Amino acid sequence: MKHFWASLLLLLVVFLWCANASSKEDRIDMLAGQLTGSQCVPKCGLQGGVWGEAGVRIDWEQREAEVHLVHGIDSTDLLVTYQPSLYIGQPSMNGEKLWEFTTTGTTGALQGSGVSPVVGTADFSELDIDEEKEQRIRFALLGGGLYVSLGVVAGGVGNEQEVYADCAIRAQLHPAGLLGDKGHFEATLTDAAAVPEVRGRGKADYDFSSGELKVEVKWDDAFAEDESLLDVHLQFGHTNEEPGLEVFDLTLDDSSGRPKKAKAKLFVNRYTVEQLYYAAVYVNVSTEASPNGALFGQFYWDRKY
Numbered sequence: 001m002k003h004f005w006a007s008l009l010l011l012l013v014v015f016l017w018c019a020n021a022s023s024k025e026d027r028i029d030m031l032a033g034q035l036t037g038s039q040c041v042p043k044c045g046l047q048g049g050v051w052g053e054a055g056v057r058i059d060w061e062q063r064e065a066e067v068h069l070v071h072g073i074d075s076t077d078l079l080v081t082y083q084p085s086l087y088i089g090q091p092s093m094n095g096e097k098l099w100e101f102t103t104t105g106t107t108g109a110l111q112g113s114g115v116s117p118v119v120g121t122a123d124f125s126e127l128d129i130d131e132e133k134e135q136r137i138r139f140a141l142l143g144g145g146l147y148v149s150l151g152v153v154a155g156g157v158g159n160e161q162e163v164y165a166d167c168a169i170r171a172q173l174h175p176a177g178l179l180g181d182k183g184h185f186e187a188t189l190t191d192a193a194a195v196p197e198v199r200g201r202g203k204a205d206y207d208f209s210s211g212e213l214k215v216e217v218k219w220d221d222a223f224a225e226d227e228s229l230l231d232v233h234l235q236f237g238h239t240n241e242e243p244g245l246e247v248f249d250l251t252l253d254d255s256s257g258r259p260k261k262a263k264a265k266l267f268v269n270r271y272t273v274e275q276l277y278y279a280a281v282y283v284n285v286s287t288e289a290s291p292n293g294a295l296f297g298q299f300y301w302d303r304k305y
Contacts (some may be wrong), residue, residue, distance in 0.1 A: 027060040033171035054171035055278035063125035068278030091170040187297030218261040222290035232262035
């Protein structure tokens with residue numbers, strides 16, 4: 001009988017630990033959306049069009065949040081300050097600001113893409129967000145009731161002139177895991193020339209039910225003939241930054257003599273999926289002549305799938 005009660009107690013402890021771990025996991029929300037032209041009232045700065053991608057991660061347990069924005073605002077020859085903020089409401093209305101993000105990312109253009117990344121973090125532990133307000137926010141996000149706004153202030157040297165207001169572009173956010181059973185991502189491979197040339201394509205498909213990520217990358221015949229390939233791998237980060245962490249290797253397909261593609265079937269964790277939605281994963285094709293990378297391609301979420 002003593003062994004029975006000891007076993008029962010052990011099972012209860014394991015159950016409570018698993019339930020607690022599960023509840024903590026459930027208290028992390030991953031959101032994604034598409035940045036579009038100014039929808040603020042009154043109108044300001046940018047109008048119409050799609051300007052990039054947005055991803056937000058909220059950790060309610062740690063009271064921390066992170067935002068990744070990849071946008072196409074031309075900041076050439078300008079001193080640029082970015083201010084992303086999170087709001088409750090619809091992008092076409094001026095909603096209630098929840099918090100601002102402190103930007104930590106770079107502003108240079110991604111290689112060959114003409115878009116720029118912005119990374120920001122927020123600590124909302126000191127804000128007046130009690131359990132009731134947290135539930136209201138989490139209920140709103142399920143129905144697309146949150147949006148992120150990227151404010152842009154730009155001016156020449158010695159000129160603090162405001163070019164875009166604090167609501168230049170906005171993205172309505174949706175829970176990434178509820179967007180469908182699968183996630184599809186595309187990449188355009190460019191070389192490292194001063195004027196990058198498109199040399200190939202990449203695609204990645206994630207299955208939420210199995211946790212499997214299938215990746216395939218192809219490059220043109222001329223590149224395959226001219227270059228002696230070393231390897232192909234996925235890295236965290238953006239192609240305009242210092243080389244990111246190499247996380248997965250792809251297998252070269254040399255069935256046709258010189259390899260013209262590489263692929264992999266991977267089982268990835270939640271963090272990797274988040275980075276894909278944040279446009280913070282890229283493929284790097286290295287050669288003997290360019291061991292640090294000859295071709296680069298940033299992956300972007302494709303909503304058509």
